[in-house]
Amino acid sequence: MAPSYALERLQDLEPTAAQFRSAVLDGLAQRQKRLPCKFFYDAEGSRLFDAICDLPEYYPTRTECRILEVRARDIADLLGRRVRLVEFGSGAGYKVRLLLRTLSEPAAYVPVDISRSQLLSAATSLARDFPALHIAPMCADYTQPFSLPNSTQKVALATAGFFPGSTIGNFNPEQAWAFLAQARRLLGRGAWMIVGVDVHKDSAVLNAAYNDAAGVTAAFNLNLLRRINRELDGTFDLEAFRHRAFYNEAERRIEMHLISLRDQSVDVGDEAFTFAAGETIHTEDSYKYAIGDFQRLAAGAGFEPVAAWTDPDRLFAIHMLRAS
Numbered sequence: 383m384a385p386s387y388a389l390e391r392l393q394d395l396e397p398t399a400a401q402f403r404s405a406v407l408d409g410l411a412q413r414q415k416r417l418p419c420k421f422f423y424d425a426e427g428s429r430l431f432d433a434i435c436d437l438p439e440y441y442p443t444r445t446e447c448r449i450l451e452v453r454a455r456d457i458a459d460l461l462g463r464r465v466r467l468v469e470f471g472s473g474a475g476y477k478v479r480l481l482l483r484t485l486s487e488p489a490a491y492v493p494v495d496i497s498r499s500q501l502l503s504a505a506t507s508l509a510r511d512f513p514a515l516h517i518a519p520m521c522a523d524y525t526q527p528f529s530l531p532n533s534t535q536k537v538a539l540a541t542a543g544f545f546p547g548s549t550i551g552n553f554n555p556e557q558a559w560a561f562l563a564q565a566r567r568l569l570g571r572g573a574w575m576i577v578g579v580d581v582h583k584d585s586a587v588l589n590a591a592y593n594d595a596a597g598v599t600a601a602f603n604l605n606l607l608r609r610i611n612r613e614l615d616g617t618f619d620l621e622a623f624r625h626r627a628f629y630n631e632a633e634r635r636i637e638m639h640l641i642s643l644r645d646q647s648v649d650v651g652d653e654a655f656t657f658a659a660g661e662t663i664h665t666e667d668s669y670k671y672a673i674g675d676f677q678r679l680a681a682g683a684g685f686e687p688v689a690a691w692t693d694p695d696r697l698f699a700i701h702m703l704r705a706s
């Protein structure tokens with residue numbers, strides 16, 4: 383029997399193996415070796431990220447969820463009836479449920495994520511729980527241009543973007559500006575944008591969040607090397623690299639690196655790369671913003687700040703923006 387929910391077939395714009403290879407080879411050829419954090423999320427990377435969200439040191443997820451729970455009614459009142467929700471980096475699709483439960487007759491949901499396996503299972507599970515919701519999953523890199531399915535426009539009275547998890551912090555401020563400007567074009571004039579942003583704070587809290595005692599963030603970071611070994615014929619020895627994360631106060635960002643524990647040479651396919659002991663691969667940044675600083679950035683990209691909600695300890699902020 384056909385399922386009774388409105389789940390469209392997944393649109394597949396997943397980066398190809400050739401794009402992954404080219405990004406890895408380019409990054410490892412730089413003086414400060416780099417790997418793009420968007421490639422963390424194979425099936426194991428997505429699983430490890432979800433485990434990070436449950437760690438006692440990792441305050442962002444539970445704090446953001448709490449703000450969303452408290453503010454769900456305010457958000458629903460602003461968005462109105464029959465909204466089309468476009469989520470960037472939808473992951474396990476847990477946070478959007480906090481909104482969908484309160485929105486008035488939500489019309490369509492477009493989860494956009496680079497991790498196809500997780501996107502499919504999250505979309506299927508949401509479709510079961512929200513059978514009246516039209517769901518159109520898109521496996522895509524949201525830094526690249528794409529368009530929204532026409533089918534979702536027909537059923538909606540308004541459009542809202544949703545970008546939780548402080549994933550916007552993985553961009554540097556110029557890239558964040560470019561992302562917001564592109565999202566504004568994608569969503570259209572008058573669209574809402576709900577962005578979860580981690581707030582600049584005491585470095586001890588930040589350093590603990592990215593150096594958990596159980597070593598899950600370390601496993602998440604190292605999994606990128608495992609993925610390169612598997613998908614690009616790499617020869618990384620995972621015992622010869624160690625996770626390192628620290629708050630760079632001047633740049634207001636957490637930096638994640640993989641540090642080489644000895645002099646070594648690593649192959650990726652036919653290319654060889656040498657590492658000195660102590661040399662690092664810079665794998666991720668997570669920028670932190672004061673509320674006013676993020677509002678100014680968003681305004682520069684064409685989004686008027688409407689509200690910014692925080693928790694009592696001002697650890698995290700949900701920004702409500704509107705495309706002007």
Ligand SMILES: C[S@@+](CC[C@H](N)C(=O)[O-])C[C@H]1O[C@@H](n2cnc3c(N)ncnc32)[C@H](O)[C@@H]1O
Pocket residue numbers: 419420423428431435443470471472473474475477494495496497522523524525546547548549
């Ligand atoms: C930090 S996790 C956040 C997950 C979830 N939104 C949350 O708040 O818990 C980042 C998510 O964005 C996805 N992602 C990262 N870079 C991406 C990109 N360039 N394009 C599309 N999805 C991306 C990952 O697969 C992952 O699901």
